[in-house]
Amino acid sequence: MKTRWPISLCAVLTILTLLAACHKNDGPLHMVLTVSPDHPRMTRPITFTVHVTENGQPVTNAEVVGTITMKSMDMGKTELKFTAKGNGDYEASLKGMDMSGEWNLAVDATQGGVHTKKNFDFTVGD
Secondary structure (H helix, E strand, C coil): CCCCHHHHHHHHHHHHHHHHHHCCCECCCEEEEEEECCCCECCCCEEEEEEEEECCEECCCCEEEEEEEECCCCCCCEEEECEEEECCEEEEEECCCCCCEEEEEEEEEEECCEEEEEEEEEEEEC
């Protein structure tokens, strides 16, 4: 009996590589998103916190903006301007979302002449 392990392992590695490429930083700044609450709901406030670092050090003087779009249909765009909270954290909030489902937050961070983009996916429940 032949094993299918090498094919399955190869497929898994390919998928992980593609996922990593879709969500990597496009630039020298590193960004990590935290969505609060952990399981956002349509009719509840949502807070987005982006932690920005460069070479492992917090970036405290960046301009951070974002654009939220729904992944499955055109619900328009929601523009966000993040406010610096210190220690590399930048925050933006919404009163709620128009619809439950899969959403994308495209974040742009600029510090001086350094610019980085990163896409984050998140899910909003009913």
